[in-house]
Amino acid sequence: MVDVQVPTPSAETLRELYPPVEPYDTGMLDVGDGNLVYWEVCGNPQGKPALVVHGGPGSGCTTGVRRYFDPDRYRVVLCDAADWCAWEDAVLSLEPSGSANPYGDRPSMARLGLVRIRSHYFSHGAWLEEGALLRDAGRLAGIPGVLVHGRQDLGSPLHTAWELARAWPTARLTVIHDAGHKGSGTMRHEVIGALDRFAANGTPESG
Incomplete structure (x- = not known):
């Protein structure tokens, strides 16, 4: 199911x-070969x-990421990985809410991580x-499932989300025009809204 370009909510109803x-x-998760991934848990343990x-x-x-989840109803586990690079800055700066250096201001060694990881994965087709x-x-x-995708996304084009929604029978794609x-x-x-519905009903639909 596809909800194309949902209307912008008013300031009074905006979640x-x-x-x-x-x-x-x-903690730090050992993923092998000397690599560690940071993880954390927040919200309601039950x-x-x-x-x-x-x-x-x-x-x-x-x-910011944690705050999307109702801390009384969710036990949220988050993981962190490698960093982005100048290419992301150049693309994302062109978007409506883009800034000049959303990732490039971070340490150079962190940005190098993205280059190495993506080169490795892309050259092998994942x-x-x-x-x-x-x-x-x-x-x-x-x-x-719920796919919420920006129509003006230059880094991850809408076409990809559209194809996934067509291939995933029980997914709903919501396209955000702004x-x-x-x-x-x-x-x-x-x-x-989708997370609140999942917490209340176990589905993305209103119950």
């Missing part, structure tokens, strides 16, 4: 982020588990057959 929370547990696996490499386990992810997305049938890769108030509104 806001939840209050800041701090993690109650943290809440519905939610794993944040990717907010953009190196975007970090920040207060060790997958061409089109394998979309081809097998039908296996997700019966698992509800958002790019960095999001917008409307995108925040839609993401929080």
Whole structure:
């Protein structure tokens, strides 16, 4: 199902982020070959588990990411990976809410991480057959999903999300007309709404 260009909510109805929370547990996950991935857990220890696996490499386990989840209803696990580079800055700066150096102001060694990781994965095609992810997305049938994507996203074009929504039978794609890769108030509104519905009903639909 596709909701194309949802209307921008009014200032009175726009959903806001939840209050800041701090993690109650943290650690380093050994993923082999001397590599470690930072993880943290916040929210309600007895809440519905939610794993944040990717907010953009190196975007970090920040207060902003945590605040999308109702801390009374979710047990949120976040992981952090490598950082971005100047290419991301150049692309994202062209978007409506883009800034000059969203990632490039970070340490040079952190930015180098993205170059090395992406070069390694891209040169090997992520060790997958061409089109394998979309081809097998039908296996997700019966698992509800929500894809919230900015129409003006230059880093991850809308076409990819559109193809995934068509291949995933129980996914809903919501296209945000005023958002790019960095999001917008409307995108925040839609993401929080979807998470609230999952917490309440276990599905993205209103119950």
